[in-house]
């Protein structure tokens with residue numbers, strides 16, 4: 382189910398999505414909290430419907446961020462996808 386299916390306090394993979402933090406070239410970034418732990422994160426939501434090129438770039442970004450650890454690079458805590466979107470979970 383897409384996060385857009387539920388308009389009020391939408392949830393994806395245990396995260397409750399909140400206010401928009403910003404907007405990048407590939408989509409928007411929203412504040413979110415993990416429902417069970419209360420962990421606060423930023424979730425970057427990338428639509429799969431834009432183009433196959435964007436989907437390839439999204440997967441590439443996920444793979445690169447998973448493999449790097451640096452104090453100057455925001456940490457990717459988790460990532461998941463559904464039929465319509467990628468969700469990249471970053472530290473706030």
Ligand SMILES: Nc1ncnc2c1ncn2[C@@H]1O[C@H](COP(=O)(O)OP(=O)(O)OP(=O)(O)O)[C@@H](O)[C@H]1O
Nearest residue numbers: 402403404405406407408410423425455471472473
């Ligand atoms: N981890 C984060 N914590 C808080 N705000 C964030 C975080 N990540 C992104 N943002 C906000 O969302 C905006 C868009 O981020 P995003 O990474 O999508 O865009 P970008 O930095 O322009 O990169 P891209 O070229 O991939 O679009 C940022 O400018 C910032 O305001």
